[in-house]
Amino acid sequence: MKLVKAIIKPFKLDEVKDALTEIGIQGMTVTEVKGFGRQKGHKETYRGTEYQIDFVPKVKLELAIADDMEEKVIETLGKAAKTGSIGDGKIFISDLNSVIRIRTGETGDGAL
Amino acid sequence: MKLVKAIIKPFKLDEVKDALTEIGIQGMTVTEVKGFGRQKGHKETYRGTEYQIDFVPKVKLELAIADDMEEKVIETLGKAAKTGSIGDGKIFISDLNSVIRIRTGETGDGAL
Amino acid sequence: MKLVKAIIKPFKLDEVKDALTEIGIQGMTVTEVKGFGRQKGHKETYRGTEYQIDFVPKVKLELAIADDMEEKVIETLGKAAKTGSIGDGKIFISDLNSVIRIRTGETGDGAL
Amino acid sequence: MKHSTFSLTWLLVVILCVLGGAATGWAQDGTPGAIDTGDTAWILVSSAFVLCMTLPGLALFYGGLVRSKNILGTLAHTAVILCLISIVWVLLGYSLAFGTDVGGVIGSLEFLGLMGVGQDAFPGTGIPHLIFMVFQLMFAAITVALITGSFAERMKFTALLLFAVLWSVLIYSPLAHWVWGGGWLGEMGALDFAGGAVVHISSGFAALVCALVLGQRKGYGVESMLPHNLPMTVLGTGLLWFGWFGFNAGSALGANGGAATAFVATHIAACAGGLSWMVAEWVKTGKPTMLGIASGIIAGLATITPGAGFLSPLSALLIGLVAGVLCYAAVVLKIRLGYDDSLDVVAIHGVGGFTGILATGLFASVGAQGLFFGNPGQFVIQVVLAVSTLVFVVIGTYVILKVVDALVGLRISPEEEETGLDLSQHSERAYS
Amino acid sequence: MKHSTFSLTWLLVVILCVLGGAATGWAQDGTPGAIDTGDTAWILVSSAFVLCMTLPGLALFYGGLVRSKNILGTLAHTAVILCLISIVWVLLGYSLAFGTDVGGVIGSLEFLGLMGVGQDAFPGTGIPHLIFMVFQLMFAAITVALITGSFAERMKFTALLLFAVLWSVLIYSPLAHWVWGGGWLGEMGALDFAGGAVVHISSGFAALVCALVLGQRKGYGVESMLPHNLPMTVLGTGLLWFGWFGFNAGSALGANGGAATAFVATHIAACAGGLSWMVAEWVKTGKPTMLGIASGIIAGLATITPGAGFLSPLSALLIGLVAGVLCYAAVVLKIRLGYDDSLDVVAIHGVGGFTGILATGLFASVGAQGLFFGNPGQFVIQVVLAVSTLVFVVIGTYVILKVVDALVGLRISPEEEETGLDLSQHSERAYS
Amino acid sequence: MKHSTFSLTWLLVVILCVLGGAATGWAQDGTPGAIDTGDTAWILVSSAFVLCMTLPGLALFYGGLVRSKNILGTLAHTAVILCLISIVWVLLGYSLAFGTDVGGVIGSLEFLGLMGVGQDAFPGTGIPHLIFMVFQLMFAAITVALITGSFAERMKFTALLLFAVLWSVLIYSPLAHWVWGGGWLGEMGALDFAGGAVVHISSGFAALVCALVLGQRKGYGVESMLPHNLPMTVLGTGLLWFGWFGFNAGSALGANGGAATAFVATHIAACAGGLSWMVAEWVKTGKPTMLGIASGIIAGLATITPGAGFLSPLSALLIGLVAGVLCYAAVVLKIRLGYDDSLDVVAIHGVGGFTGILATGLFASVGAQGLFFGNPGQFVIQVVLAVSTLVFVVIGTYVILKVVDALVGLRISPEEEETGLDLSQHSERAYS
Numbered sequence A, B, C: 001m002k003l004v005k006a007i008i009k010p011f012k013l014d015e016v017k018d019a020l021t022e023i024g025i026q027g028m029t030v031t032e033v034k035g036f037g038r039q040k041g042h043k044e045t046y047r048g049t050e051y052q053i054d055f056v057p058k059v060k061l062e063l064a065i066a067d068d069m070e071e072k073v074i075e076t077l078g079k080a081a082k083t084g085s086i087g088d089g090k091i092f093i094s095d096l097n098s099v100i101r102i103r104t105g106e107t108g109d110g111a112l
Numbered sequence D, E, F: 001m002k003h004s005t006f007s008l009t010w011l012l013v014v015i016l017c018v019l020g021g022a023a024t025g026w027a028q029d030g031t032p033g034a035i036d037t038g039d040t041a042w043i044l045v046s047s048a049f050v051l052c053m054t055l056p057g058l059a060l061f062y063g064g065l066v067r068s069k070n071i072l073g074t075l076a077h078t079a080v081i082l083c084l085i086s087i088v089w090v091l092l093g094y095s096l097a098f099g100t101d102v103g104g105v106i107g108s109l110e111f112l113g114l115m116g117v118g119q120d121a122f123p124g125t126g127i128p129h130l131i132f133m134v135f136q137l138m139f140a141a142i143t144v145a146l147i148t149g150s151f152a153e154r155m156k157f158t159a160l161l162l163f164a165v166l167w168s169v170l171i172y173s174p175l176a177h178w179v180w181g182g183g184w185l186g187e188m189g190a191l192d193f194a195g196g197a198v199v200h201i202s203s204g205f206a207a208l209v210c211a212l213v214l215g216q217r218k219g220y221g222v223e224s225m226l227p228h229n230l231p232m233t234v235l236g237t238g239l240l241w242f243g244w245f246g247f248n249a250g251s252a253l254g255a256n257g258g259a260a261t262a263f264v265a266t267h268i269a270a271c272a273g274g275l276s277w278m279v280a281e282w283v284k285t286g287k288p289t290m291l292g293i294a295s296g297i298i299a300g301l302a303t304i305t306p307g308a309g310f311l312s313p314l315s316a317l318l319i320g321l322v323a324g325v326l327c328y329a330a331v332v333l334k335i336r337l338g339y340d341d342s343l344d345v346v347a348i349h350g351v352g353g354f355t356g357i358l359a360t361g362l363f364a365s366v367g368a369q370g371l372f373f374g375n376p377g378q379f380v381i382q383v384v385l386a387v388s389t390l391v392f393v394v395i396g397t398y399v400i401l402k403v404v405d406a407l408v409g410l411r412i413s414p415e416e417e418e419t420g421l422d423l424s425q426h427s428e429r430a431y432s
């Protein structure tokens, strides 16, 4: 099994979720994060001082998937999350040894 | 070493933490996340419109553990986090190459 | 490629970010987390009751890096995040199969 | 649609005319009495101040103390009670409380639907009857709202509505009549300047019964139930304090020396209560807390309420100091006893009101005399006032709760409790 | 620097003297008239209350409903309008509205820069002219601020400033003159106690035009645009309600029976509106919501405004009940029609104000008679008032928006909209 | 326990009687004087308004600007000062300020514990002495609270308590006496309508000394110290503005033309200050900010305070415009100079108050004349007033801080500062 992590733009979340659901993904976990990268941050003013804020709000998706879904997930996710402008984010893939569904104790692909 | 991630119900956090402490786990890291899965979300009403919210509040635990603790941790965690109803969450296990304790520079199991 | 996760003290974030930027790291993702470990939490009082709070606010950094950066990153990160007092945090390293930049579809080290 | 609405309202008007006997009574109530513009200005303002105490004041004070999943439900308790009890008061409650006395126990139905309540001066004052009515209305509303703190985070919304209406009509109106409306307690000479018994003992001990009958919140004593937003509670405290000047000094029913005395006593007791609770907590737990200061302020205010117009500044100081320590002790005691009065209505309003009624019997020195100023009889009367209020309220509240439980059930289900009031009762989330 | 500042201000003084003809007019306006301290106290307070309605009241009511990236921009709309329109009113607007009538349509320039507006009693009242002026100023400010709810989350800040000034001078001042300043509508006998037409129809239908001209927010109907902080909106509701007593009962311009009538009607309608909106929503969607109660309260308040001083309590009850249901229906209708009146200004203030003006023509019974009390002519006048206000406002607002669009552009760019007003317009973030 | 409490309080009463000479003085102070109900209503309200300025107003204004780990500590500063200084004022401070003048420098001890302060009219007014006292009390409390902004996020709680008491007794009371209580500055003809010197110069320059003596916050200039909740600050701004009408127009001590003049000047200056700060910032940094508008409003209010009752509307406009720009410039200057006046008390209250005192000497035209209205002597007096206040406050504050430092230490430890006031001083967290 694989663990796919994707950092995406927050307003793309619903679109990505729907696209993934369509290809059969039934579960994922979402975290609000701050990203640092090529995309510029913004300036903030506070009583005469200006601050440069480098971090940009992003959303992180984590999906555990079966090995054979990898390609499809990456393609779908990449397409749905893309706007073409800087800061669209990344997808990271790594191996997952095992998965357990807490409720039933099931393991393996059936637990996803 | 292994990295154990668990997505659990938020109100189970204390119970799970206590159970893990009892079997000798001395550290973990906790993140508030939103889960999407089989567990239904809820409806929200806003001045005459209804919204279906698919995401459910969850808590993510991350534990770096020595290899020989894997089974015990999974069992303990699974037991403490279980309510038996849908949405109890998952446990994901993957390999960890190394761990460093920042304060001392220690590595390996001793750094956990 | 490697995925480096570091749990650090929140007020060290800017220093760590600057140190990493200096050695050529161009991207990272940051999450606010709560840590449980050797560092004691604090007491809270609420109308005559005292609560022991075990969780301490921490910040989690995630960096995908090329293999040859591993040592340098660990050293730099470890140095910048260190205060020498308990609770400085940990660095976890694991393997990353692949990385994709959503905007361009690039993969591999070029996508970092 | 417009058309049918109008026919309907027209029909309703006719019905109301028949019901009321003289629907235009309000427009006709003759030449205005001797209205004093200064007194009227002050009671207009005071009425608005008491509104501000209730919403947003009390709503936020309570709201900050609950968990974030219950904040809207908690705000809704106060908001809906304010709306509902106001209407009940207009239609029925005011007449029961302030209609011509019937046998010392209840008011007549003469003011049903505010018939005959107009712009003329209310007897013995320089303010229009309507303003007297609406000032009293605000008291009726906040008293019921105060109780909600005891069953926070677990009461069914429908049960709340039913409970509020029954309690207001069956407990509050009679009580207000007994003390202020010409009933037996007032006739006996009982002193309750702005509602130590009518408002605070009554809500405080109703709260005790509610906490006992509804039982603890799921997870009480196990899960952490720390407040979700203490600055919100501090904001509520400030607005309560601000509004309380209308509550207490407004109870002089004019902008006069009595109002001045009450205003000063109110302020001093609030400050003293805040300080003494803070110190008591500091001594006991090693730290002074912001919530302790806020709680002490409210304790001081509740405790001074019945005596505000009768007390010298230094007596108010003493009473405030006692209030802070005593109410804090009551909170600590609650934890030992184990009942879940979630937001400490008993400890603050019940204990504070009770203490204040007795203290008035001891320290009254302005326009009335207490025991320490040579009038032991007053203290005895005050004991009767406090005890009879308490007994009446405890029994009455218990019966009402049992009726409501039988009719619609009091508590939400454990799953709903876990989800929180906001989503389970209102399909709303507070923050996003 | 100090020195040059002083020379500069000195220069300005001279300029102002020349401009104003008699710069010391304020200091010289003779022996004070018959000031009544009670009336004055009440209108001083009422003026402050209306400020409180606007900032923080309305600002927070609206602020809680937007997404967190737009909260400061939304607060800034109300805050800057309050500042800006106050100054415009002092320099020009008051004179246009309340200067000696010129042809039934506009006031003279006699009070330019408040020349001649001093401590003497305002004719027909016991309050200083300055206080009358500042009470009216608060109305002028809040009316413009109300409109901002319709174009929330997408208006350019510069466009807002320009729009506000033009709208206030070209729409509000004439309208206030027509109804209250000696203009044709007032002369015709139109009843608008505290601003059902001048404030609510005008802002409500200006809001409609704004929503249509600016168009929907980016992502409207697709993305979730749930409120970021409903407790903030509840707090705003409470402060609006509190302040509304000054708005309505203050419009009696004295602490008298009329103020009492208005105060009571205001309170009852707020409560009734809160309950009836809640019930309507409960029936339709299965849950009563906190925001529904809050919205109904505001609907009741807006609707009772024009009749507050002329209505019996039971008429107010009826009108409040109708208001809650009708305004809720208007919100539901809006969703079907698809225009993006972001915070429902049309449904609450437009529909509420319109309904209230007509209802006054039906139910007036205190100091004036409506259709149901034997005076059908009044209803006709009220229809003229409502319709002519609506027509004037719709056309005028449309023209002003087109001018502003041509000059500076109305909307921020899509990227700025995505970023939010706070960072794009103000380089600030609300929370960190 | 009940029993022993009573014996104890009884004992205290006796002690107080002995101490006070005539403990029942309050109840006995003879036949009431010529109380005017309208004036009394207004000052009752004004007193409550000033409370609202302080808590929740100022507390939230400051609270929103600190980091979230310090919010409760910041609120607690204002709350505890309000409680503590009120009691100090009642026991001692009022007498020092308003007791019969002793040598032009201090009041006698005749009003110790409010002995002899009763329901009779305060000389020269139509309001009860008690109300005059409590109105002044609110000023005493807020002045000390204002200072806390300069040492936010780093002062020890015990040090705060000690500092507040000493400063109030040794600085505020004498100063109030000098200007308002029959002391040398007032006798000289100094004009300070509502506290430009007594309140704003004093707190503003005390703040400067505090900032210098305590030193910068840990991480100042390195870490971001952005406000944690700007909507909270906007809410505070609104409540400050609202309450300021009581502060300034209440200082007329009656509901009269003077109050009207002050009310209007106050409002205009607030608006003008908000706009001019906004424009100044817009010009300098390219963006108008919400915090800039809010800060400018407060700057306008602080600056107009000393002249409010003496100024024409257009003078108020000018002064407000100057205030916004000047105070903004002072903030920018502070950043260059590098001292850490955390919430800009110096730039807003110090600079504003100083400017206002001088401006009063230039522009006074209602009931007094300034330089521009033919009375250059007044300007000289105002310079004396401003400078002597400043010198007295700077020296006094420095000495007090040194004493407090020696006794309990001024600052929390660096670790505590990192943890934040809330957990380190109060064992509480604001949000969960």
Ligand SMILES: Nc1ncnc2c1ncn2[C@@H]1O[C@H](COP(=O)(O)OP(=O)(O)O)[C@@H](O)[C@H]1O
Residues within 6 Å of the ligand: A007, A034, A035, A036, A037, A038, A039, A040, A056, A058, A085, A086, A087, A088, A089, A090, C026, C027, C028, C029, C030, C062, C063, C064, C065, C101, C102, C103, C112
């Ligand atoms: N090496 C990295 N490790 C972890 N996260 C990264 C890395 N590089 C980028 N990110 C994340 O991806 C986001 C987008 O990256 P950025 O460089 O701004 O634009 P782009 O994705 O278009 O290359 C960043 O905000 C950050 O959250």
Ligand SMILES: Nc1ncnc2c1ncn2[C@@H]1O[C@H](COP(=O)(O)OP(=O)(O)O)[C@@H](O)[C@H]1O
Residues within 6 Å of the ligand: A026, A027, A028, A029, A030, A062, A063, A064, A065, A101, A102, A103, A112, B007, B034, B035, B036, B037, B038, B039, B040, B056, B058, B085, B086, B087, B088, B089, B090
């Ligand atoms: N494939 C997945 N990848 C990542 N997280 C998942 C996945 N499936 C489920 N989750 C997480 O687990 C939570 C519980 O899953 P759900 O399907 O609702 O119930 P259950 O755990 O009983 O199967 C989800 O809310 C989500 O956070």
Ligand SMILES: Nc1ncnc2c1ncn2[C@@H]1O[C@H](COP(=O)(O)OP(=O)(O)O)[C@@H](O)[C@H]1O
Residues within 6 Å of the ligand: B026, B027, B028, B029, B030, B062, B063, B064, B065, B101, B102, B103, B112, C007, C034, C035, C036, C037, C038, C039, C040, C056, C058, C085, C086, C087, C088, C089, C090
């Ligand atoms: N085994 C672990 N797995 C995951 N996170 C851990 C683990 N041990 C510690 N941490 C994280 O590291 C933080 C610091 O650890 P702690 O034991 O307090 O001090 P130190 O880093 O000095 O050993 C913890 O708050 C927690 O977030």
